[in-house]
Structure formats: C-alpha cells, structure tokens
Amino acid sequence: MKWMDAITDYESYLKIERGLSLNSIENYCLDIQKLLKYLEVHQITDSPLQISAETLQGFIYETAKNISPRSQARLISGLKSFFNYLIFEDYRADNPLELIESPKIGRKLPDTLSETEIDQIIKTIDLSTPEGERNRTMLETLYSCGLRVSELVNLKISDLFFEEGFIKVSGKGDKQRFVPIAANTIKYITIYVKEIRPLIPVQKGFEDFVFLNRRGKGLTRAMVFTVIKRTTEKSGIKKNISPHTFRHSFATHLLQNGADLRAIQQMLGHESITTTEVYMHLNRKDLAKVIDQHHPRKDF
Numbered sequence: 001m002k003w004m005d006a007i008t009d010y011e012s013y014l015k016i017e018r019g020l021s022l023n024s025i026e027n028y029c030l031d032i033q034k035l036l037k038y039l040e041v042h043q044i045t046d047s048p049l050q051i052s053a054e055t056l057q058g059f060i061y062e063t064a065k066n067i068s069p070r071s072q073a074r075l076i077s078g079l080k081s082f083f084n085y086l087i088f089e090d091y092r093a094d095n096p097l098e099l100i101e102s103p104k105i106g107r108k109l110p111d112t113l114s115e116t117e118i119d120q121i122i123k124t125i126d127l128s129t130p131e132g133e134r135n136r137t138m139l140e141t142l143y144s145c146g147l148r149v150s151e152l153v154n155l156k157i158s159d160l161f162f163e164e165g166f167i168k169v170s171g172k173g174d175k176q177r178f179v180p181i182a183a184n185t186i187k188y189i190t191i192y193v194k195e196i197r198p199l200i201p202v203q204k205g206f207e208d209f210v211f212l213n214r215r216g217k218g219l220t221r222a223m224v225f226t227v228i229k230r231t232t233e234k235s236g237i238k239k240n241i242s243p244h245t246f247r248h249s250f251a252t253h254l255l256q257n258g259a260d261l262r263a264i265q266q267m268l269g270h271e272s273i274t275t276t277e278v279y280m281h282l283n284r285k286d287l288a289k290v291i292d293q294h295h296p297r298k299d300f
Contacts, residue, residue, distance in 0.1 A: 001048055003036055007029055013085055028082070031075050034063065038059045048086060076100060083096060111248060112248050117237055133192055134212075137188045137192040137211075139228070139246065142246035144182045144184070145167060145267075146251055148244070154209075154218075157208050162189075165180055197212065201216045
C-alpha cells in the first residue's frame with residue numbers, strides 16, 4: 001500500500017465514519033504529511049505497512065526539538081489514530097506507536113476577558129464605516145452565543161430564528177445545535193443585515209452568509225483573527241486574545257452567574273461534559289463562597 005492511497009482512504013474514514021469537519025481532517029493528515037517529508041529527507045522507503053517503531057521514534061525525536069510538549073502530544077495522538085485505522089481495516093496487525101508515550105502536559109486553563117474588558121474592546125471599534133459595524137456585530141455574536149470562529153464565519157441568514165430567540169449553529173462534524181441569542185445581539189445583527197449588508201455587492205454563492213468582506217464574499221478565519229488582534233491592540237488590553245477567548249468568556253461568565261454546566265455544554269456544542277468541566281477550575285473561588293455562605297458547618 002502506498003502512502004497517498006492510505007491517506008486518501010483515511011480521509012474518507014474520518015469524514016464518513018467519524019463525521020469530522022474538514023478542518024479536523026486536515027489537521028490529522030498534516031501530521032502524516034510531516035512524517036512523509038521526514039521519510040523523503042532521510043531516504044526511507046518504508047510503506048505504511050512496513051514502517052517500524054524505530055523509524056517513527058526517530059521522526060518524533062527530531063520533530064520534538066522544535067515544538068512544544070502539547071504539540072508533541074497532538075502529533076503522537078494523530079499518528080496513533082492513523083495506524084489504528086490501518087489495524088481497523090486489517091492492513092496492519094500492530095500499531096508501531098503503541099509503546100511510545102506522549103509527554104505529560106498540564107491542562108491549560110483558557111484565557112478569559114472580564115465584562116469590562118469586552119466592553120472596552122468593542123468601544124474602540126470605529127462605527128462610522130461598514131466594516132466597523134460588521135466587526136462590532138461579529139464580536140457581540142461571538143460573546144453572546146459562545147461560537148467557534150468557524151461557526152461564526154459560516155453563520156447563515158437562514159439560521160437566524162429571532163422570533164424564537166435562537167440561532168442554528170453548524171458545529172464540528174456538521175453537527176447542528178440551537179443556541180439562545182440575547183436581545184441586544186439580535187438588535188446588532190438586524191441593523192447589520194438590513195442596513196449595512198445591502199450596501200455590499202454580494203458575490204454569487206454568498207447570498208445567505210451573514211458576515212461578508214468588502215468584496216461581498218464570506219470571511220475567513222484568518223480575517224476574524226486579524227480583526228480581533230487589531231481591535232485588542234487598539235484597546236490597550238495586553239492579554240493574548242483570539243476569537244476563542246470570547247467563547248471561553250461566554251462559558252465562564254455563565255458559570256459564574258449560576259448557569260448549569262450541562263446547559264453550557266449544550267450551548268457550546270461539546271460532545272463530552274469533561275470538555276466543559278475545564279471551566280469549573282476557573283470557578284473555584286465562587287464555589288468556596290458557596291460553602292462559606294450556605295454550609296451548616298462553615299464555622300466549625
């Protein structure tokens with residue numbers, strides 16, 4: 001079996017059997033492409049069925065010199081998944097990475113913004129331009145609904161159910177969920193869609209997209225990152241902020257104000273409650289206050 005044939009089959013498996021998004025599939029296969037480059041440089045001709053644990057150890061050791069422990073762990077996990085697929089399809093009888101351990105990494109707590117900081121960032125936006133109105137609406141939507149950046153750029157006008165107070169979101173693996181939307185955010189989206197967006201020459205194929213660039217096409221993830229970086233720098237806030245920071249802040253503020261963890265899980269679109277539980281770490285001080293205020297043995 002040739003490498004490219006194995007990768008093509010693996011991509012189909014990830015898409016059809018596991019239902020992963022195109023971004024996730026691309027990331028999985030990027031690890032294999034790095035391995036192929038290593039084999040080419042070292043003139044190693046082993047096929048996916050022949051490659052040994054020793055060769056893979058050499059690749060991981062060389063690659064690990066230039067990446068963080070977290071990236072090393074993701075690389076090893078991605079390659080293990082590929083070889084597990086070959087076992088699943090009866091191409092191989094073993095996983096050559098079975099005995100290779102990932103580096104131990106601490107669980108990184110997500111960065112968050114306070115409500116004051118979010119207001120500070122949004123207030124720096126110049127609303128005298130169509131792009132400014134769009135950018136304010138994007139940030140309000142990210143924070144109000146806890147969206148991933150990919151979910152934001154793919155949001156459709158037909159996904160807006162304002163009378164019911166929800167928007168329909170297409171998340172990872174094209175899994176859909178309905179997320180409540182605040183009245184204030186509905187107001188900003190309505191202004192943008194009805195007053196600003198009609199001024200843009202919409203390109204064919206993008207008629208239903210909520211957020212557009214000045215040429216009438218959909219936004220890219222990179223464009224949203226750039227908008228947030230520039231706006232944050234202008235606001236004077238020194239934190240390392242990305243679109244995901246608004247999502248983390250959404251979840252953290254809900255939890256701090258008494259929202260149920262499973263409700264937050266549903267709104268974020270997490271498959272496992274374990275993923276959502278990371279926010280519990282951010283809430284420990286608030287939990288301690290609950291004990292001090294309500295537990296009958298608090299004074300003992």
